[in-house]
Amino acid sequence: MQLAISVLFIPLKSVLSLKGFTSLFNICSMRNYLFIITFFITLGIAAQEKEIKDEINFDAIDSLYREDQFYLNITYNALQHRPDGLTQNKLSPGIAFGFLRDMPINKKRTFAVATGLGYSLAIYNQNLQIRETAGLNSYQVFDTDVTFNKNKLSLHYVDLPIEFRWRDSTPESHIFWRVYTGVKLSYLFYDEYKSEASIGDFKQSNNKDFNQFHYGVYVALGWNTWNFYAYYGLNPLLKSSAKIGNQSIDMNATNFGLMFYIL
Numbered sequence: 001m002q003l004a005i006s007v008l009f010i011p012l013k014s015v016l017s018l019k020g021f022t023s024l025f026n027i028c029s030m031r032n033y034l035f036i037i038t039f040f041i042t043l044g045i046a047a048q049e050k051e052i053k054d055e056i057n058f059d060a061i062d063s064l065y066r067e068d069q070f071y072l073n074i075t076y077n078a079l080q081h082r083p084d085g086l087t088q089n090k091l092s093p094g095i096a097f098g099f100l101r102d103m104p105i106n107k108k109r110t111f112a113v114a115t116g117l118g119y120s121l122a123i124y125n126q127n128l129q130i131r132e133t134a135g136l137n138s139y140q141v142f143d144t145d146v147t148f149n150k151n152k153l154s155l156h157y158v159d160l161p162i163e164f165r166w167r168d169s170t171p172e173s174h175i176f177w178r179v180y181t182g183v184k185l186s187y188l189f190y191d192e193y194k195s196e197a198s199i200g201d202f203k204q205s206n207n208k209d210f211n212q213f214h215y216g217v218y219v220a221l222g223w224n225t226w227n228f229y230a231y232y233g234l235n236p237l238l239k240s241s242a243k244i245g246n247q248s249i250d251m252n253a254t255n256f257g258l259m260f261y262i263l
Contacts, residue, residue, distance in 0.1 A: 063171050065109065066102040068178070068261035069116075073097065073229055075257030077122050081236075082251045083244050085141040088126045092152075094255055096120035098159060111166055118159040120186065122253065125152045130193050130204060137209055139244050148197035155237075157186040157214070178261075179221045184231065186214040209242040211235060216252075220259040229259035 073096035079088060098118020105111050127142045129151070142148065163182025170176070191210050195202040218231040233253040242249045 065171055067167060067169055069100055069102050070262040071098060071100060072260045073257060075229065075255040077124055078254045079124060079126065079251045080254055083141070083247055083249055086126060086128055088124065090125040092124045094120065094122045096159065100161060110168060113164055115162045118161065120157045120159050122155045123152055127151060129195065131202065132204055137207060137242065139242055139249060141244065142197065146198055148195060150194055150196040152194055154192045155188055156190040157188055160185040175224045177223050178227065181219040184216055184218055188212045188214065209239050210237060211239055225260065227259040227261065229257050231255040
């Protein structure tokens with residue numbers, strides 16, 4: 001028992017010695033010193049952040065604003081220069097959406113140019129019959145005695161619109177008149193034809209007779225949310241090798257509908 005007390009007493013005696021007390025005091029002083037430094041650094045950072053936030057006025061009017069950088073387009077699609085007997089039936093809808101970078105070119109920011117990237121889907125319900133035999137496509141208009149539930153073309157594009165813009169917007173108001181006009185370059189990356197007729201069903205995709213590159217002009221005009229949109233394709237949907245008999249299928253696309261702009 002005495003031996004155990006002696007063993008425990010030795011470390012305690014060392015701590016209570018002058019040297020041990022000095023070491024303990026130095027450790028505590030160092031910790032306090034580090035605590036004080038950390039406290040003042042944290043206080044300084046917090047004060048600086050508050051000062052920065054006070055300098056930024058989030059309610060201030062942005063004189064360098066941009067307009068209409070996202071778009072959504074809903075259209076009715078029509079075929080022009082159709083071969084004899086070719087007609088459209090049901091509704092031929094289309095949808096497009098994408099991003100346009102608005103780049104004002106005058107001080108009031110009422111004139112701008114914009115370019116961007118988008119996607120569009122054009123559907124055409126019509127009576128053009130397409131059949132593939134030995135890798136070659138044949139085209140003809142359905143006979144009048146043939147009935148069909150479905151006969152449509154679905155065309156998927158990547159779009160590159162380039163447009164010139166006028167609007168009477170101001171930094172204080174985002175409700176304004178606009179007239180935007182431009183050129184749209186499109187790349188056809190997927191096409192699909194589906195037919196369900198009394199003479200049989202048929203499905204085909206990636207028809208090599210379609211032109212992959214398309215281009216046309218368009219205009220979007222309106223006020224606030226509602227904007228009228230019209231597009232006219234300048235080149236045919238199909239290559240000159242696609243024929244009904246000896247007549248080339250030189251039909252091109254026109255689209256009419258509504259354009260919605262966001263941000």
